[in-house]
Amino acid sequence: MAADIRVFRCLSDNIGALVHDPATGACAAIDAPDEGPILAALEAAGWRLSDILVTHRHADHVQAVEPLKRRFGCRVVAPAKAKGEVPGADIYVGEGDKVQVGGLSAEVWETPGHCADHIAYWFADERAVFAGDTLFTLGCGRVMESPYEEMWASLTRLAALPDDVRVYSGHDYVISNARFALAADPDNAALKARAAEAERAKAEGRFLVPSTIGEEKATNPFLRAGEPALARAVKREGAAPVAVFQALREWKNRF
Numbered sequence: 001m002a003a004d005i006r007v008f009r010c011l012s013d014n015i016g017a018l019v020h021d022p023a024t025g026a027c028a029a030i031d032a033p034d035e036g037p038i039l040a041a042l043e044a045a046g047w048r049l050s051d052i053l054v055t056h057r058h059a060d061h062v063q064a065v066e067p068l069k070r071r072f073g074c075r076v077v078a079p080a081k082a083k084g085e086v087p088g089a090d091i092y093v094g095e096g097d098k099v100q101v102g103g104l105s106a107e108v109w110e111t112p113g114h115c116a117d118h119i120a121y122w123f124a125d126e127r128a129v130f131a132g133d134t135l136f137t138l139g140c141g142r143v144m145e146s147p148y149e150e151m152w153a154s155l156t157r158l159a160a161l162p163d164d165v166r167v168y169s170g171h172d173y174v175i176s177n178a179r180f181a182l183a184a185d186p187d188n189a190a191l192k193a194r195a196a197e198a199e200r201a202k203a204e205g206r207f208l209v210p211s212t213i214g215e216e217k218a219t220n221p222f223l224r225a226g227e228p229a230l231a232r233a234v235k236r237e238g239a240a241p242v243a244v245f246q247a248l249r250e251w252k253n254r255f
């Protein structure tokens with residue numbers, strides 16, 4: 001039976017996600033930004049929390065771990081490289097480890113860049129990847145701790161997943177991401193349509209998470225750093241894609 005996945009807003013711009021296995025009743029929260037919205041989502045669905053899968057140690061992703069663990073006695077899975085920095089962590093995982101949520105199985109990918117400990121959870125049977133603050137709809141996380149080469153490698157690895165894979169990101173920055181993307185890649189027709197869809201979604205109180213790998217490859221300027229149009233936009237014609245990526249990301253920091 002396929003997983004049931006729900007997403008909802010937390011804090012000012014975080015996205016909470018619940019992954020439920022209908023066969024066993026197991027249910028994982030991906031990160032724990034805020035207890036209230038997670039409890040509300042669990043209650044609305046009639047699910048009980050069995051696991052929390054942490055993508056990285058930043059406070060806005062882990063601050064509700066301990067209260068949720070106290071309430072549900074759930075297991076807390078955290079990145080090996082964040083050892084000692086995720087309150088309540090029960091097990092630490094790294095590259096290639098398998099994590100079960102009831103009968104559902106995820107593979108752990110280390111995706112450093114935004115921070116050194118960052119991991120993603122790839123549920124191959126569900127065609128879903130939880131990318132945390134590595135890959136966003138129309139954007140990517142700020143590169144704060146690792147070399148740009150590592151973030152670029154993390155992003156290109158995610159981009160190599162099949163086009164139909166759904167990408168669940170840790171924040172809803174789609175409107176500001178869309179505005180930057182249009183500035184960087186103004187002649188991209190697919191991007192223009194998607195930016196308009198993002199504005200429509202916002203007006204209707206929706207947000208564009210999940211997106212798909214195929215949509216991101218077509219419209220996300222950071223995944224398109226290997227395209228001549230993006231190199232031109234940052235005046236790095238002929239440069240390696242990672243150099244274009246770095247220039248785009250630094251431009252976005254100032255945008």
Ligand SMILES: [Zn+2]
Binds near residue numbers: 056058114133
């Ligand atoms: Zn973060």
